[in-house]
Amino acid sequence: MSAVRLTAAILVCLLPLTVLSYGFPAALKLERAVPANHEMEISQLKARDRARHGRLLQSLGGVIDFPVDGTFDPFVVGLYYTKLRLGSPPRDFYVQIDTGSDVLWVSCASCNGCPQTSGLQIQLNYFDPGSSVTATPISCSDQRCSWGIQSSDSGCSVQNNLCAYTFQYGDGSGTSGFYVSDVLQFDMIVGSSLVPNSTAQVVFGCSTSQTGDLVKSDRAVDGIFGFGQQGMSVVSQLASQGVAPRVFSHCLKGENGGGGILVLGEIVAPNLVFTPLVPSQPHYNVNLLSISVNGQALPINPSVFSTSNGQGTIIDTGTTLAYLSEEAYVPFVEAITKAVAQSVRPVVSKGNQCYVIASSVADVFPPVSLNFAGGASMFLNPQDYLIQQNNVGGTSVWCIGFQRIQNQGITILGDLVLKDKIFVYDLVGQRIGWANYDCSMSVNVSATSSSGRSEYVNAGQFSDNAAPQKLSLNMVGNTLMLLLMVINMFL
Numbered sequence: 297m298s299a300v301r302l303t304a305a306i307l308v309c310l311l312p313l314t315v316l317s318y319g320f321p322a323a324l325k326l327e328r329a330v331p332a333n334h335e336m337e338i339s340q341l342k343a344r345d346r347a348r349h350g351r352l353l354q355s356l357g358g359v360i361d362f363p364v365d366g367t368f369d370p371f372v373v374g375l376y377y378t379k380l381r382l383g384s385p386p387r388d389f390y391v392q393i394d395t396g397s398d399v400l401w402v403s404c405a406s407c408n409g410c411p412q413t414s415g416l417q418i419q420l421n422y423f424d425p426g427s428s429v430t431a432t433p434i435s436c437s438d439q440r441c442s443w444g445i446q447s448s449d450s451g452c453s454v455q456n457n458l459c460a461y462t463f464q465y466g467d468g469s470g471t472s473g474f475y476v477s478d479v480l481q482f483d484m485i486v487g488s489s490l491v492p493n494s495t496a497q498v499v500f501g502c503s504t505s506q507t508g509d510l511v512k513s514d515r516a517v518d519g520i521f522g523f524g525q526q527g528m529s530v531v532s533q534l535a536s537q538g539v540a541p542r543v544f545s546h547c548l549k550g551e552n553g554g555g556g557i558l559v560l561g562e563i564v565a566p567n568l569v570f571t572p573l574v575p576s577q578p579h580y581n582v583n584l585l586s587i588s589v590n591g592q593a594l595p596i597n598p599s600v601f602s603t604s605n606g607q608g609t610i611i612d613t614g615t616t617l618a619y620l621s622e623e624a625y626v627p628f629v630e631a632i633t634k635a636v637a638q639s640v641r642p643v644v645s646k647g648n649q650c651y652v653i654a655s656s657v658a659d660v661f662p663p664v665s666l667n668f669a670g671g672a673s674m675f676l677n678p679q680d681y682l683i684q685q686n687n688v689g690g691t692s693v694w695c696i697g698f699q700r701i702q703n704q705g706i707t708i709l710g711d712l713v714l715k716d717k718i719f720v721y722d723l724v725g726q727r728i729g730w731a732n733y734d735c736s737m738s739v740n741v742s743a744t745s746s747s748g749r750s751e752y753v754n755a756g757q758f759s760d761n762a763a764p765q766k767l768s769l770n771m772v773g774n775t776l777m778l779l780l781m782v783i784n785m786f787l
Contacts, residue, residue: 358486359561359743360494360540364393366416367554368711370683373416374616376548376711377517378558381481382500383428390418391521393546393558394614395580395721398524399444399461401501404473408505411516421518423502425476430497434459434475440499441475443527461501466615469508476502480530484540485741496539498530520614524579525723531560535723541743542723546613547735550679550715556735563718564740570722570729571668574603580721582728583669584609584707587624589631590662596624600705607705611719611728615710618681618698624707625700632681632696635662643693650685650695657682657694666709674730680713 366376376393382402389402403410405424414420425431434441436452441459451460458474479495503519510516522529523544527536535542545563548556557563574581584601586593600623601609620628629649633642639660640651653660661678668674678694685693697712718739720729733739 358484358491358540359559359741360482360484360534362482362558362560364546364548364556364558365390365554366392368548368550368616368715369554370616373515373554374711375515375517376554376556376613377416378521380521382423383478384430385428386479386481387421387423388419389421389423389518390414390416391519392517392614393523394520394612395523396610396612396614397463397465397520397522398526398529399463399501399522400498400519400530401461401463401471401473401503401522402519403506404502404504406504407473409511410503410506411511411513413513414516415514416517418517420516423476425478425502428478431476431478434477434499440477443499444475465508467509469506469510471501471503471506471510473501473503473505475499496534496537498533499528500530523613523721526578531723534560543721543743545718545720545739545741546714547718547733547739548613548711548715549735552736557739559741561741561743562720562722564742565718565731565733568718568720568729568731569672570720570725570727571670571672573726573728574608575726577603577608580611580728581608582611584666585669586667587628588665588667589628590635591665592631593667594624594627594631596627600624601707602705609707609709611709611714613711613714615708616712617683618710618713619701619706619708620698621705621707622700622702625698628698629696632662632664636660645685645693645695648695650693652691652693654691661694666713672729674713674717675732676713677716680716683712 362378362380364376364378366373368374368376377390378393380389380391380400380402381387382389391400391402402423403420405422405426407422410422411420425433436457436459438459441452444459444461451462452458460472460474462470462472464470477497477499480498481493481495484491484494501519523531526532531540531542531544534540540560541562543562544558544560546556546558547563548554571582574583581603583603585598586601587596588594600621603609633649633651636651639655640653643650643652657678661682663678664676664681666674666676681697682694683697685695687693701708716732716735718729718731718733718735722729
């Protein structure tokens, strides 16, 4: 107990005099936190500490940073992914960043058909609930099981009373398993300070079965990180706990190996434009009104882009390319081909419109703009709608990266379009914003604290694939935070 008294004395000296003068107790009443027989498991102590840290984070709120790897290039990777730390002790899991789904899930130790190796040169892991001292399976009677019903994916296993799920993705792949609750470990910026190894309890899926492209080893990952709006998404869970704001942002780098920035918080940029989200939709639907090539609107009936009965325009980081309905695809390709007719040789390769070119595409191909409700336009450079097939000698072949979808009335904006831009998903304001940006540069990020005050993170703290820098603590507020953490170590 002498160590505790000494620590308390040192910490009191650290406080400003104003704190000592206004109500700080002259004597600290210490109570035994460990039973007299000292028979308390370390796992119990760690679980109690995490609960205390969670309560501390709820009172603080801040910006959470995730590393980003991968690239949009379908000939290299064709996806962006991040690394998460789950469980106690924490294990690393690489998961695809997917704004087109809601749930975080990772491969379970009992998974049938899950890939064993990955062509991405990453070490695949399997989550074992029995090996994590903080893991708890979600039962059918657990209130949190109902969160999945919003996405129509939850069910109940009669055999073991576990809250189960089944997902089917647009590419035909699928996964099923059961939900567990465990700690997610992350680095957080609060005010001007880094709080490393912070934790919060989250519910996620433990996959016991996978099919389709999910089992292919060439670009296999440990799971999928859904960033949707429903209650089961990690964004919604952390926001409901007061740990992070109900807004997230990304900036996916297109060239030089990819990577980028992913934060729970709002990236701040002066030239951001916003368009409203279409309400009551399962995805991030926006109202696309028209497409312009070289400043001229294409002759497309606006009803082609209307949102109804599962149709409309979706922003989806889980999609590599971009897709247009037949009625929009044909005039789009015709306009591009006409604009470059004097400078390139058009060819058709495997059903795709391509062009043989001997100069830079930026010098030949026209600018394109996607025009949305609210007066917001998304300006596309040629590299945002073209994909390079090959390069032989002094010539190269570039193909239209937009693909056609027949008889569905769906437009999907995937990584081909989303890269090299800041995207902000403001779930409170129900809007999405974007701006062209060099995603290898650092960014400003803001978060709304529990007091409603907007906190801004220094521009140098978040950059491509870099963790936030450690900064000096603010005198009063952050000293109190340090106090709580250090005292907790000795209780």
